Amino acid sequence: MILEVCLRSKQQVLRVIGRQLVRSSSSSAPLSRTELDDVPPTAHPLFSHAAIGSFFQEQPLLKNPFTQDALLRAYLRRHLPVQDVESDLRLFGERVADEIDDLGRQCEQNPPRLQQYEAWGQRVDRIITCPAWTLMKEISAQEGLVAAGYERRYGEWSRVYQMSKLYLYAPSAGLYSCPLAMTDGAAKVIESLGMPAREAFERLTSRDEKQFWTSGQWMTERRGGSDVANGTETVARRQEDGHFRLHGFKWFTSATDADFTLTLARIADSRGHTTPGSRGVSLFCAEVWGSDGRTNGIQIQRLKDKLGTRQMPTAELLLDGMQAQLLSAEGRGVASIANMLTLTRIHNTVSAVAAMRRIVQLSREYSNKRSVFGKLLKDHPLHVQTLTRLEVETRGAFLMLMEVCRLLGREETGGASERESHLLRLLTPVVKLYTGKQAVAVVSEGLECFGGQGYIEDTGLPGMLRDAQVLSIWEGTTNVLSLDVLRSVSKSGGRVLQAFFLDVEERLRSAGPALAPAVEALGSSLSALAKFIQKTATQNPEKLELAARDLAYSLARIYMGVLLVDHASWDEASDADVYAALRWCERDLCPVVSVDARGGYSAEATATDRALLYQGLEDTT
Template identity: 30%
Template sequence: MSQIEYSQPSANGKALSHGETHEVFNQPSSLDPYNAYASDPALQHWVRIFDGAWHESELHTYGQRVGSDLFEAGFAANKYKPEFKPHNRFGERIDQVDFHPSYHLLMQTAIEAGHHSLPWCEKKPGAHVARAALEYMHTQADPGSGCPLTMTFAAVPALMHQPNIAKEWIPKITANHYDHRNIPFYEKQGLTIGMAMTEKQGGSDVRANTTKAYPLEKVGSGEAYEIVGHKWFCSAPMCDAFLVLAHTYDVQGKSNGLSCFLLPRWRPDGRKNEMYVQRLKDKMGNVSNASSEVEYRGAFAWMIGEEGRGVRTIIEMVSMTRFDCMVGSSGIMRQALAQAYHHTSGRAAFGKNLHEQPLMQNVLADLAIESEAALAISMRVAHSLDKLQSNPEDEQEARFSRVATAIGKYWICKRTAQFTYECMECIGGVGVVEDNVLPRLYRESPINAIWEGSGNVQCLDVLRAMQKDPKVVDAFMAELAKAHGRYDVFDQYLAALKDEFQDLQTLEYRARTVVEKLALAWQASTLIQFADRDIAKAYIDSRLTGKHGQYYGTLPASVDAQLIMQRVLKL
């Protein structure tokens, strides 16, 4: 029987060769390679607004890396998970965590760029803003490697409470040198720092911790202790040292409260410290980062800060990591939005390019507003950190920053999961396939909302701050009031917001409602003060009028969606 030849013209008029069933068309190209800084008008705007423009050359360079080799490294680092190796081939306990080379590339590139140290080394206006921009972009390549980078960065203010330790450790912590080897800290030029606070029985309630510390000789700040206990979450166990909390005791055996300690992986005498990794957590997201359970069986550590004041000492680190949760979640939003916009701009449906369809424009513009509002308040907190670094006595700014970080951490991190899902839906079926970055972003999106204090913890922290120092309410409301007088809707919203604090009896029950309203007002105020007028007005018309629906894509007709979309992606 003779073989029958079938042929048909393709989209370009040429006949398909034998065996082909179709030609691939109406499928967008991948976004990469691209420059994560040059392509992001919103990021450029907020870096310049808050004094970070002096670092733009370096941000352009890092943006190019994020949109090329680091983006690819993010896929590999999440595909090939960290592996725990308790013993070497000779049977010696080593507690080693092995990573794929792509993870080390991500860490090395970030550390060489100053992701972990820029404000501590470049003490000038805009340093925190520039460093936040680095984190914002790095997260778009891989959020997981951001965890040890964040903790290393955030450890510096806590360690400053102990000058003799800080003098030896901080120069290596802030060095732009990455060394992942499992060797003693004194043999390295650059160090990374982790954190271990959470225990099984307590979770966010660290005062329920049971880990104990016993002095080796002298007692008090800067002295050597041995730690006995466990930690349910020890983030990044491959770091060179960890800030931990443990109880100390008086001669009668009564607890003096929780103290903060710096616990190195290796003892100063060159022996492996008695810190034993029990297992790595098998997490739904943040896969490239190793999170572990550990036990301390007489582990060597130095006390940092005052005895019994460990929570106060380590809270400065926690405040910085919560700020990084804001920036990181904003970065996840940005990458999801960029992918959705790029896909819809390269695909047609129902006779038009997708991002020319009115309803899709509503969705994309709505997402763009949300993304920029998240970035705006994140950069406002970075600006606040810059102001406080130059003037630590600025009580007004300190009060504002104290409550703003908790509000921003709650709101942005809470919004990220729904935001990421909506971007995935814009892409459609391709968006749920693991070849695309969206599934990884979606699994990552709830992590920051849970880590460093979940939503309820953040809301209660806002109330605690207000009760401890009522002037923080005044400081925050004064920030909001800077935008007064430009939009009637905002002015009315601000006036109504003040009434939320009249009924103190139900305030804790209503805490989420109150914090959400504070977040909306703060984003609106920041956009009114510093953003393009079209963004500010679109935010107010949608978020403060009650005309915005439960989901994205419900902007009122007064919003010029096409104008908003022009700020999404410049390639």
């Protein structure tokens, strides 16, 4: 019926237009009143006085991200029921919505630029950023976005409090969350090494915006990213005053406009020789700028042209005699940054989960405004189903993030048990690699919820997807971190896995009857995972490397499911909490077992994979 009416209206308009064309060839007389009446009312009034019509889509508004996040508020009410925490986060949420989000957009619209020379030819190497970027630094100090982790006002829960605040901040930060991650990591290293650079530590953790420093992290060189043990070529030459001069090329340096930096180099002996491998790498720190405003023996070669994270300066640097202080023991550089990697990977996870939460919040807000096919998006069951799937993904990721933050806080305050320390070691790479992938998928699906507007730069939405893409790359790619999971198992003699299985089993025992299907699915997956690991480790240990990625995914899915069940078992849990746990556990929780059952890790499968991937290459080489 609808199609018939549309076709009839179209035919009427075409008849009138046809008569007008005929008339115009012989006469300039206008259409008669009778002829105009043949045109349906909707055919001409819309554009009679305006070039673009009268309908506009309503923009989704960012509301206070704290009050809009039921799971965050419930989690804090359960674990950190301190009134001033809720009050601070509520006020900060208002600041994010009213002030910070606009500053973040300004950072996106006004990316940094490099000035290598001044007008008279003198080299200056200045990175020019927009005023909003400077304001982000001041806000970070005022709000204690780094300081909160070291003041330890809430004891073992201080990291949960700090990361909750960063979780609200990150999607609106214009990527200033990255310098803060580097700064937090630098402070962590200095603290763990016994404060060899106390003044720098005090500046990195200051709430005074005039004293506050940010830190860079200059590890990557031209030979590679994660393999710093073999890829570090920078040479450190000892000076008479005990300092060092660094000479080398840093291929990828984030937060290049920082006040301070950590970097790796090899100390040269009196004959200029260095020690190869990780035993020759030491950790140094340095101020980036001199008192005269010039760089400290640094030439900025160029800013990187990136897919996303355009708000933040990332550069190639030539260290040409940079004065630096030895921070670690000689030859202990790689070992000394382990604590930093734990923390920066957690920051990466914060950004991933925060991006997921933000796109869900905006999509939900939009569904209450956008009307299509005669009703609001929220009244279309398929649309609600799609958003619910994104919500479930976000909830699982959030709870695992918070658990890792809790474990970090326990360790930092000396309260972590051996099991908790093993869990922190295992779960940090797992949660980082899995949420990095989740963020890309969830943000991409979220953009689709806005239709074509999700692809338009002016809306600010495409930038969320570009920026999310880096989260699976920064601080170790998915494959690198999957192998790190195996390394944690090997170095601990399997104790990290034992801690995982014991923790999961204990949490499942407290689940109520409403969660029985989820508990059954998780228990079955856990049992299958244990059998796979035991059998593979004893009969074919080489296969574990090929299965490393699926093993990490299995650990993540099982643990996220367990945390959802645990949260849904809380006395004040809602029906939504129970439903989220049940929905999560409908998926394949243990893909490593599923792939193994299909023979996906066999030698034959590897040979077939290689033949498929490189088909035809032999003919062209």
